[in-house]
Amino acid sequence: MDNNHDAGQDSQKILEEFKKICESFGIKLTYQRLEIYRILLEAKDHPSAEDIFSRVQKKVPTISLDTVYRALATFEKFGLVRKFYSLDEKARFDPNVFPHFHLVCIKCHKITDFQWPEVEKKSLPSVAREWGEIKERYLELRGVCKDCLKK
Template identity: 45%
Template sequence: MMEEKLSKKHLEQLKQLCNEAGIKLTHQRLEIFCELIAHPGHPSAEMIHKRIHKKLPTIAIDTVYRTLATFDELGLIKKLHVMNERTLFDTNLDIHHHFICTRCKKVNDIYWSDFDNTTLPETIENMGKVESRHLEIHGICNSCLDKT
């Protein structure tokens, strides 16, 4: 059963958040959540749809997009808007940043507490209240460098 794949903690968190938001925990939402937990990282909606489609052949890509948007609103995942690329989804809710390979498009997590704790320039503080910081570093990963 798919619920057995989830830890009790994850399942209870999902049930509680859905209940608080007044949304039904459907079979499709549960399958998408299971897929996110089973394969953490930075998947696209298309990638998740492709994997889920094997189990649920009638699931529409629109259902996956809407479910991922709902999970983002509930705080279960974060939506990444990688520059000039498709939207990716991040299951890692810890404070972190991303290194994005410009060749293979792989996204790696970066933990950088010095950056997180630096004092922001006055020009930014004068713009308004900063609620979060996210840094994207674009470059070529070692794997791609080794291939050249």
């Protein structure tokens, strides 16, 4: 969970990688789209499209919510971001497309990444193996975060 080291440096690297991937897929990377991705990358809270919109708006006042929706849909289509649903009806977006799990606070709805390699590597129970083909493992642990416990 300790992914705050050199966050600035890391996100610069990821951003460069992102540009390269977009180029290779032929995704037109406008200034607005780059800002959308940058905001998402810096966000640690797994924001919704509306959250991203209001944050990008501070930098790019002319941007529309529709542009944000379309950019996120494109990024998702090419596997550059992950879309998921948790406690809210609204979809949340995750720039971290590598295997990881989520800790979800049922009070403030904050979503925090965590790794659990033992679970990722564990062999599947027979029910899951016989059910079909598992493509991805995703686990969400729900509870009350430290900040909310203090209140």
